[in-house]
Amino acid sequence: MSSPDGGRPITATEAARRWDPWTPSVVAARLATCPAPWAVAGGWALDLFAGAISRAHDDIEITVPRADFPQIAHAFPEYEWDVVGDGKLWPYDRAGSRPELHQTWLRDPFTGAFHLDVFREPHDGDTWICRRDPTITLPYTELIRTTTNGIPYLIPEVVLLFKAKANRPKDDADFRRVAPLLPEHRLARLHAWLTQLHPDHPWSTQICAPVIGSSPTE
Template structure:
C-alpha cells in the first residue's frame, strides 16, 4: 500500500489507552436522522443478532458506503476524524481519498479519546462490495438487519467472513457462539465465501460438523 504523507505511527498500546467506545444505542441515537445505510459491524453486530452481550468490547465499528461517509460525519460536528491503517494515523483530509484506507476513527478534539470506528466500504450504488473479494456482493437490503429497538447491524455471515481472516481467539469464540443460531441459507453463504477466500480455513470443518450430544451414565 502506498501511504499518504502526513501520517504518524500509533501503537496498539496507545490505541487501547485512548479508546473509549460508545455503545450501539448511543451511536444509533446520534445517527437517528442519518439517511445513509449504516450498520453496526464487528463483535457488537453479532451480539445484536444474538440478542445478548457476550463479552466486553474494546471498540465499536460501523459500516457505511464510502461515498456516504460525509452524512455520518455531519451527525458529529463537534468531533474530528482520523484515518487509520498499517499502524499509522492521518488527519481525515490528508488520507480520505486513498482507496486502500477505509478505517476512520472519531476523535474527541479535547480529550483525544476515540469513540467510534467507521468503515468506509466500496459499493456500486445500492450494492455492497466486499473489499477482500469484489465478486462477493450483497444489496444493502440484504446486508443490513435491524433490532427490535431500531439499531441496524450487519448480517452475521458478513461479520464472520471478516473475522475469519485474523481468527483470533475472540473471533473463534464469536463464531462458535453464533454458529448454532444461523439458518441454513446463512450457513451456506458463509461456507461458500470462506471456501472462496480461505479454502483451508479451519472453520470450514466446523460449519457442518455434527453436534456432539452428551451421553448420560446408566
C-alpha cells in the first residue's frame, strides 16, 4: 500500500533535535484516568520491568489498541498529533486511518517538540494482535504488567521480540540485561516467537534449550 499524499519529510537529525521525551511517570500521571489499556513500550518498558534505568532514552513509546487511540488523545487536548512513517510526517486527521501507519507522535504546537510516541496496535476486542505476525496474539490482561507505583508496561518478551528485528547494539545490550531476569516460561515464549519471526536469530542460541516447554513460575 502506497503512503498517503502530503507527507512532510523529516530526517533522523531533525527528529533527534525536536524530541524532548517525557518520563513514564509523567505519562502515567496524564493518563491516570484514561480507561484504555495502554502500556509503556520499548526500552523504558524493560527498565520498568528490571526496576532500574539502564541508559538515557531518546524517546518514550506507549502502546494502545488502535480503536482506543481517541481516549489517549483526549487526555492531551492542548497538543497535536503527527502520524509517522517512511521518514515522513502527516497530520493525524490526514493519515490516522491508514492501517499500515501505526506511530503517532504528540507534538507541542508552540515549540514543535515531540514528547510521546503512541503505537496504535491491531487488536480483536480485548486481544492484542502482533502487527508483524497476526498469528501471535495475547489478551491485554496478559500483555500488560504494572509497576508497584502504578505504571503499566508491556511484558519483556514482547518488547524483546520487536527489538530483535533491528538488533542494534542497544537492543543486544537490553537482551543481555533482561534475559537473565526472565522466568523460564517467558524465555520459552520469546524463543518460540523468535523462531517464528526471525529464524536463526543469535538471541535464540543464547536462550537455554531446557527452558522450552517449562511450566510458568509466576
